[in-house]
Amino acid sequence: MEPTQAIEEALDSFGRQYLAAFAAASTEQALRDERAQLLGKKGALTEALKLMGKVPAADRKRIGERVNAEKAAVDAAFDERLRALHAEARARELTARPYDLSLPGRAPARGHRHPISLVIDDLLGIFRDLGFVVVEGPLVELEENNFTKLAFPPDHPATDMQDTFWVDVAGAPPGARTLLRTHTSSVQVREMSRRTPPMAIVSPGAVFRRDDDATHSPMFHQVEGFLVDRGVSMADLRGVLAAFAERLFGPGTKTRLRPSYFPFVEPGAEVDLSCALCAGSGCRVCKGTGWLEVLGCGMIHPEVFTHCGIDPEETTGFAFGLGVERLAMMRYGVPDLRLMFENDPRFLAQF
Ligand SMILES: [Zn+2]
Known part of the structure; x- marks a missing residue:
């Protein structure tokens, strides 16, 4: 073909x-x-x-x-x-139907508050009932508010590079040194400098120090309280602490003051509360002593008043500060502080 x-x-x-x-x-x-x-x-x-x-x-x-x-x-x-x-x-x-109606449901995981927030809320609730006002301060502070006006001597070991995170902040006043606050006591200086007594203030928040082990974290939380007025005495401080202790650990909780030193108070004291778990007979949490070391306190130093423009001849006041983590560890029986900030859901879901 x-x-x-x-x-x-x-x-x-x-x-x-x-x-x-x-x-x-x-x-x-x-x-x-x-x-x-x-x-x-x-x-x-x-x-x-x-x-x-x-x-x-x-x-x-x-x-x-x-x-x-x-x-x-x-x-x-x-x-x-x-x-x-x-x-x-x-x-x-x-x-096409995008889902299979025959599959079993999956409940959304429900979030809840962090144990530190729970304890802070409880503490603030107690002090609010006692007539204190809640005020918060900044985490980045002037050296002046954190140390100088609180009557820390210039060579005080707390001001050392070893203990304090010094930071450079754009817009800080010329010549002023800035840091991550090492305690909530800086709020005392701020509030006493801008308010006229009487005042009763409580201030919660994070503070920072160069520390990191099973019982110390570079970031932890404090609640600071102070009351300023004419004629405030150590007896008023004891009264507030006793009321606080009973509200925190229940009726019958006893308080004990031991002399101690903080630059911004005179006199100063450590405060122990009778152990809520063993009612004073001694247990693992109180290490057999029957007492729990919970906070530091004292009468505000006249020099601090002067630095804040308050006349110490007319006015007196007391201040106290407590570590929130310590209280949370006691309350929940947490053996290692670092668990609080590792954000492991297996730990956090237990509260
Ligand atoms: Zn005990």
């Missing part, structure tokens, strides 16, 4: 059967297989094309155009069906 005739017959027999085959292909792979039947290495159209070389020059243009048109028609039909398959798949995705 003449090559021209052979190609023409092949193209004639080709017909439009592939349209039905394409339409029947229900997946992209099936469609591609159908196309390979025509245009693949051994496809029908490919076989016909192999004869092109033998077609006489006179017929070549006509046959070539017909072959190209046939090929273009196959490609167009293929593209159309492929687009239709993609559209069908997308429509199925969009209309």
